Amino acid sequence: MKLYFKYLSIHFKSQMQYRTSFWLLSIGQFFIPFSIFVGLYFLFERFGQIKGWQFFEVALCFAVIHMAFSLSECFARGFDMFSSLVVKGEFDRLLVRPRSTFVQVLGSKFEFTRVGRLLQSVIVLVWALSNLPIEWSTIKAITLALMIVSGVFIFTGIYMLAATMCFWTVQGLEVASIFTDGGREMAQYPLNIYQKWVARFFTYVIPFGTVNYLPLQYILGKGDGNELIHMLTPVLGSLFILPCFLVWQFGVRHYRSTGS
Structure with missing residues (x-):
């Protein structure tokens, strides 16, 4: 984590070199x-409500998913920009360093804007x-915080899966945007407004x-059941990042240099 925060500090100082550009982009x-x-x-x-959901209820859903994104x-x-490291052959350099490739790739790019x-x-x-x-x-306050954290883990997991595909395709696949940008657009509404197979x-x-x-x-008081189970639901969702990490490790072990 010391290395990660070092990356964080370097990128922040770099982006703040051009402050006008930084604030305009922000x-x-x-x-x-x-x-x-x-x-x-x-x-x-225009319509008042959607399947029993009022505006401010959906606005809460909107805020949580966009904050996580x-x-x-x-x-x-x-991980989202990982294909450029593979194309330029720079990932080879990361492999010979005595640190986790996960931390190095995670710290290779930050978008503070x-x-x-x-x-x-x-x-x-x-x-x-x-x-x-x-x-x-x-418990409700903790649940709200865990919803945001879980969303961050899920989006990060999708970025990792897309990055892993670059080991075989070299270039990034735009299909990943279906689950990142598309997932954000879809998840800003409650899932029960969609067809059952989509929700599942x-x-x-x-x-x-x-x-x-x-x-x-x-x-919102729309569901019944044990409070602890509801609070742990986002925690279960955040476990999505674990298989994504295993897939990433599998890709690293089977990586063959692009020869760039």
Whole structure:
């Protein structure tokens, strides 16, 4: 972790060398999800509710998933941009260093400009919570925090799977965007508004349902059952990163240099 934070410090100082550019990019990142949220607002302005879900309930779901996405884009950007390391042959250099390739790739790229997207998500989160009649408890507060953390792990896991494919395809596959950008767009709504096979896939295969739908029902008082089980649902979803890490390790062991 000392090495990881060293990477973090170096990249932060590097990006702050051009502060005007940094802040302009951050402002741009603020308005990208803002335009999506405006569309969400007008959707509910027109129809009132979607399958029993009110605007501020979906806004809470929106804020959680976009917050998780922005954090994963900031801190796991190394895996998202991993194909460039393979194409240029720079991954060979990482292999001969006496440190984990996982940490080195994770620390190879940070996007601190995602603070704009994160700020927008925080504003929506606070606005939604202030307009929802939630009876708060310690377990509910922990559940909300775990939802965000679990979302970060899931998005990071998807980035890792996409990066692993580069060992065989060299170039990155755009199909991964179906589960990153597409997963973000899909998971900003409760899963029960989709067809059952979609909800099942994104609960049991790629567990976005453990980030938004299942724990969200508990926080909003829409679901019954043991409070501890609801709190641990996001924890189960975060375990998705473990098989992704094993797949990554398998790819590293079978990597053959591009010869660049």
